[in-house]
Amino acid sequence: MTTELITATAAELAARLAAREISSVEVTQAHLDRTAAVDGAVHSYLHVDAEGALASARAVDRRRAAGESMPTLAGVPIAVKDVMTTAGLPTTCGSRILQGWIPPYDSTVVARLKAAGLPILGKTNMDEFAMGSSTEHSAYGPSRNPWDLDRIPGGSGGGSSSVLASFQAPLATGTDTGGSIRQPAAVTGTVGTKPTYGGVSRYGLVALASSLDQAGPCARTVLDTALLHEVMAGHDPMDSTSIDAPVPAVVEAARRADVAGMRIGIVRELTGEGFQAGVQQRFDEAVRHLVDAGAQVVEVSCPSFVYALAAYYLILPSEASSNLAKFDAMRYGLRVLPAGDDDPSAEQVMAATREAGFGDEVKRRIILGTYALSSGYYDAYYGSAQKVRRLISDDFAAAFASADVLVSPTAPTTAFKLGDKLDDPMAMYLNDIATIPANLAGVPGMSVPSGLAPEDGLPVGLQILAPAMQDQRLYAVGAALEARLQAAWGAPLLASAPDLTAATAKGA
Amino acid sequence: MTQATTEATVPYEEALAAYDPVLGLEVHVELNTATKMFCGCATTFGAQPNSQVCPVCLGLPGALPVVNEKGVESAIRIGLALNCEIAPWCRFARKNYFYPDMPKNFQTSQYDEPIAFDGHLDVELDDGTTYRVLIERAHMEEDTGKSTHVGGATGRIHGATHSLVDYNRAGIPLIEIVTKPMVGAGERAPEIARAYVATLRDLLAALGVSDVRMEQGSMRCDVNLSLMPTGADRFGTRSETKNVNSLRSVERAVRFEIQRHAAILASGGSVTQETRHWHEDTGITTSGREKSDAEDYRYFPEPDLVPIAPAADWVERLRESLPEPPAARRRRLQGEWGYADLEMRDVVNAGLLDLIEETVAAGASPAGARKWWSGEIARRANADGRDVPAYAAAPRRDPRPCGGVGVVGHQRPTQ
Ligand SMILES: [Zn+2]
Numbered sequence: 049m050t051t052e053l054i055t056a057t058a059a060e061l062a063a064r065l066a067a068r069e070i071s072s073v074e075v076t077q078a079h080l081d082r083t084a085a086v087d088g089a090v091h092s093y094l095h096v097d098a099e100g101a102l103a104s105a106r107a108v109d110r111r112r113a114a115g116e117s118m119p120t121l122a123g124v125p126i127a128v129k130d131v132m133t134t135a136g137l138p139t140t141c142g143s144r145i146l147q148g149w150i151p152p153y154d155s156t157v158v159a160r161l162k163a164a165g166l167p168i169l170g171k172t173n174m175d176e177f178a179m180g181s182s183t184e185h186s187a188y189g190p191s192r193n194p195w196d197l198d199r200i201p202g203g204s205g206g207g208s209s210s211v212l213a214s215f216q217a218p219l220a221t222g223t224d225t226g227g228s229i230r231q232p233a234a235v236t237g238t239v240g241t242k243p244t245y246g247g248v249s250r251y252g253l254v255a256l257a258s259s260l261d262q263a264g265p266c267a268r269t270v271l272d273t274a275l276l277h278e279v280m281a282g283h284d285p286m287d288s289t290s291i292d293a294p295v296p297a298v299v300e301a302a303r304r305a306d307v308a309g310m311r312i313g314i315v316r317e318l319t320g321e322g323f324q325a326g327v328q329q330r331f332d333e334a335v336r337h338l339v340d341a342g343a344q345v346v347e348v349s350c351p352s353f354v355y356a357l358a359a360y361y362l363i364l365p366s367e368a369s370s371n372l373a374k375f376d377a378m379r380y381g382l383r384v385l386p387a388g389d390d391d392p393s394a395e396q397v398m399a400a401t402r403e404a405g406f407g408d409e410v411k412r413r414i415i416l417g418t419y420a421l422s423s424g425y426y427d428a429y430y431g432s433a434q435k436v437r438r439l440i441s442d443d444f445a446a447a448f449a450s451a452d453v454l455v456s457p458t459a460p461t462t463a464f465k466l467g468d469k470l471d472d473p474m475a476m477y478l479n480d481i482a483t484i485p486a487n488l489a490g491v492p493g494m495s496v497p498s499g500l501a502p503e504d505g506l507p508v509g510l511q512i513l514a515p516a517m518q519d520q521r522l523y524a525v526g527a528a529l530e531a532r533l534q535a536a537w538g539a540p541l542l543a544s545a546p547d548l549t550a551a552t553a554k555g556a
Numbered sequence: 557m558t559q560a561t562t563e564a565t566v567p568y569e570e571a572l573a574a575y576d577p578v579l580g581l582e583v584h585v586e587l588n589t590a591t592k593m594f595c596g597c598a599t600t601f602g603a604q605p606n607s608q609v610c611p612v613c614l615g616l617p618g619a620l621p622v623v624n625e626k627g628v629e630s631a632i633r634i635g636l637a638l639n640c641e642i643a644p645w646c647r648f649a650r651k652n653y654f655y656p657d658m659p660k661n662f663q664t665s666q667y668d669e670p671i672a673f674d675g676h677l678d679v680e681l682d683d684g685t686t687y688r689v690l691i692e693r694a695h696m697e698e699d700t701g702k703s704t705h706v707g708g709a710t711g712r713i714h715g716a717t718h719s720l721v722d723y724n725r726a727g728i729p730l731i732e733i734v735t736k737p738m739v740g741a742g743e744r745a746p747e748i749a750r751a752y753v754a755t756l757r758d759l760l761a762a763l764g765v766s767d768v769r770m771e772q773g774s775m776r777c778d779v780n781l782s783l784m785p786t787g788a789d790r791f792g793t794r795s796e797t798k799n800v801n802s803l804r805s806v807e808r809a810v811r812f813e814i815q816r817h818a819a820i821l822a823s824g825g826s827v828t829q830e831t832r833h834w835h836e837d838t839g840i841t842t843s844g845r846e847k848s849d850a851e852d853y854r855y856f857p858e859p860d861l862v863p864i865a866p867a868a869d870w871v872e873r874l875r876e877s878l879p880e881p882p883a884a885r886r887r888r889l890q891g892e893w894g895y896a897d898l899e900m901r902d903v904v905n906a907g908l909l910d911l912i913e914e915t916v917a918a919g920a921s922p923a924g925a926r927k928w929w930s931g932e933i934a935r936r937a938n939a940d941g942r943d944v945p946a947y948a949a950a951p952r953r954d955p956r957p958c959g960g961v962g963v964v965g966h967q968r969p970t971q
Contacts, residue, residue, distance in 0.1 A: 133618045146617065153611050155618055252618040258859035287620050288861050367859055370650050373661035374615045378721075394656045394719070421652070421854035430856060 053078040054215040058124045058272040061218060065123040068112065072105035072123030076167050079125050083216045086548045091191045092211035094130050095138050096170035101125055104167035121275055122165030127217040129208050130171040131178055133252040134158050141254045142174040142186035145375045145382045145405030155252020156284045157221060157263050164279045169217050172207025176407045177372065178228055178256045180204050181479040184470050185409045193236060195506055195545050199463040202232025208266045209236040214548055219276050220266040225256045226360055227483025229264050230495035234458035234509025237497045237541045239273045240266040244516045245490030246291035249284030257367040260487040268542060270496060270526040274302035293517060301520035305527035308342035313451025317353045318482045324461040326501025330508040331457045334498040337532040346451050350443035352436060356485045357477060359436035362420050362429045369417030377401035441489040448515045453525055456482045458495040458509035486513050494522040496529055497541045507541060563840050564819045568811060571818030577745040578791050579738040579810060580780035583756060585731045585766045586699060587630045593698045593729035594621030594664065601772055605722035613727035615659030620860050627729040629874065630765040631696045632866055634731055635672025636875050637759055638691045645865045646671050648858040657701035657721050665697035667855040671864065679751045680883060682901060689752050690736040701726040750807035753777055758882040770801045777806055781813040783821060793827040797841050800834045802943055809834050812841060889913065893922035902930055907943055
């Protein structure tokens with residue numbers, strides 16, 4: 049019974065909750081029990097809120113028992129990335145500098161989850177301030193990949209990807225600045241969407257790079273991802289960059305899974321060289337499945353994509369250096385007094401706190417960004433990067449003139465071993481080579497499992513990209529592929545993941 | 557060559573004999589919008605510290621700004637009244653620097669895309685001549701919080717035991733109005749500076765966009781001054797005297813800085829580029845922080861806000877709704893009241909126009925109203941070193957009750 053509750057999809061749970069076959073308290077408790085059993089090994093959570101989740105679950109059950117008509121996902125529990133503010137729950141962004149900070153307000157996304165009746169299980173681990181591709185830059189230790197506990201679960205949203213892949217939650221939220229939803233989904237065999245920039249409110253998301261950050265849904269199936277997308281998305285007057293337009297019909301697209309006549313563009317620059325053999329193989333197979341489902345394939349070229357990584361690593365640090373300036377020990381968060389000074393100035397306290405509170409990767413990017421914005425360098429760095437950004441948008445526009453969606457492998461490799469790239473920032477950055485262009489152009493993207501790489505038996509993800517505000521196309525393609533692959537496999541990909549309770553028992 | 561930050565001066569006439577002053581004025585005006593520039597917090601002056609704050613104006617992690625449309629409207633009206641061009645498209649920018657009373661450690665401001673630019677303001681001087689002040693730009697920004705340094709002798713940070721910060725002021729909309737350098741003012745530079753600020757104050761009051769109460773800080777003036785040898789065309793090094801907060805002080809500060817710069821230059825020194833503090837009591841400026849050209853605010857376009865693109869027909873509607881320009885109004889009122897030129901000028905210079913108009917409207921004779929305000933009350937004000945309007949009995953805005961402390965609700969700006 050319990051196993052069934054934690055392996056069920058959110059859509060199944062929602063249906064059974066609506067039919068009152070099961071209660072939200074049962075579902076929530078089952079996931080909390082799972083966390084108690086496996087999270088010691090996986091470390092998906094920075095904070096578990098059992099009491100709060102059960103209280104929300106009880107409230108949903110009561111309302112349902114009273115005959116109230118409830119939103120679709122009411123009673124289905126969810127894990128929230130620790131970058132989103134939660135009133136009364138710690139929000140650390142994986143950073144020492146926010147240790148113990150309890151926000152007085154909910155982010156819009158969290159407010160919408162609460163309004164839709166989703167009990168919040170806890171806050172998931174992440175690279176500090178979402179800077180990283182492995183969670184190894186979390187100040188609170190890395191999360192682990194449920195497929196192989198010695199490997200990374202992706203990043204920055206490795207807490208959310210591993211929480212799904214280890215069946216500790218059926219749904220999770222993420223944020224994606226350069227791939228932080230999609231790459232973790234790819235390496236854990238889960239699904240994640242970065243919506244169109246402006247599609248989901250950023251109010252209450254602790255900003256990494258404001259012009260790139262986008263919150264989105266994470267789940268184990270395409271339909272579940274769509275259901276959560278619909279809850280999170282929509283115009284928010286508190287976010288000036290939020291798009292005031294109806295949410296694309298993502299759930300309908302996921303249910304129809306129709307790609308007949310759709311033109312699938314393969315981006316020449318995002319395949320072949322630099323991609324692991326098994327990753328490329330699963331990508332080619334996935335494309336064949338889509339053709340079998342009625343899509344046609346076109347090849348497109350996006351020549352400016354080769355400059356995307358360089359532009360991204362100027363724009364992101366520039367904005368981040370400014371966004372992270374507020375962490376100064378004056379009003380909240382960590383405060384460190386400089387050693388050996390009885391009467392430090394405010395500036396000395398700021399410096400000592402930032403020295404102690406930020407990790408190396410955060411410092412590295414603050415320094416990069418401060419430099420890139422300096423007078424005399426602005427035009428050469430930030431200014432040029434903005435021009436590249438324009439070129440990348442132009443490339444997308446041209447590609448979407450001949451293709452309805454674009455596809456590529458989500459990440460160049462399967463999950464690497466913890467520690468493998470920690471001392472080589474450039475190697476770590478290259479993980480996001482295929483995901484970054486979408487953030488620079490503001491277009492939506494999804495990662496959906498495409499199988500296991502034959503050489504290492506680890507999950508591979510397919511990335512789908514669509515024009516701005518055409519997010520529903522991602523779901524049509526993702527769902528069509530998912531259906532055909534699962535028919536071929538005879539089960540969801542995660543059914544072949546190792547049994548974590550055994551691993552945990554051994555480890556303990 | 558030695559760099560000097562001395563307070564030594566030479567006589568004014570001596571300074572003017574050898575040097576031409578170049579004057580620039582930066583005036584910060586707090587708008588009187590009901591809510592702050594980027595959030596829904598109230599802007600009531602004098603409320604209990606930190607009672608008018610929210611996640612946005614406290615810079616809490618995750619909070620985002622939303623532009624107050626009324627603030628933009630006021631900025632455009634000010635720009636139009638200053639005969640400026642209004643940008644059809646402009647952006648906010650982040651001005652990055654660390655300071656405890658600035659919650660985000662950047663100020664949301666405008667940099668190379670001000671909403672209004674290239675204007676002018678004609679200023680009438682005491683002898684009836686008109687001086688045209690060219691306006692470089694008027695841009696929108698937010699105010700910082702207010703630090704109170706406790707325990708030091710002067711209320712400045714140096715020597716203080718601790719500091720208190722009130723964030724009620726953080727995020728209040730400001731318009732910064734910057735003149736082009738004024739060249740050729742000569743010995744009349746102090747008079748022009750004062751007349752400009754007075755004219756600007758009257759204009760802003762007529763627009764109804766600000767309380768323009770210099771003594772409460774809702775209008776603050778920075779005086780930039782440099783000297784160049786008579787007949788030269790290359791500007792000297794300037795000093796920036798901050799927060800000169802009365803008309804009288806503006807005039808005195810310009811005068812003092814001319815005398816001080818001249819003393820440095822005459823002795824063969826060079827002027828240090830720095831900010832300076834004005835001391836109302838002693839009538840001198842003292843060195844503040846050194847401000848080198850290397851100071852780098854790392855401006856970049858504010859990614860959390862979308863560009864401002866005021867519709868042309870909106871701008872035209874605002875242009876048509878501008879009130880009667882103060883100079884025209886003065887001529888009209890002088891005619892109605894039958895004041896002599898000299899009487900009228902005294903009334904205007906003392907900032908008494910509104911008070912007399914209100915008093916006449918309340919039933920007093922024009923002559924009687926003038927005598928009351930420019931006689932008895934002016935004598936008193938002069939003795940106290942304040943401006944007469946500070947003595948007005950009728951408050952200009954209704955005090956509103958303030959809410960509870962530490963309210964964390966957040967709302968968009970409403971007006
Ligand atoms: Zn506020």
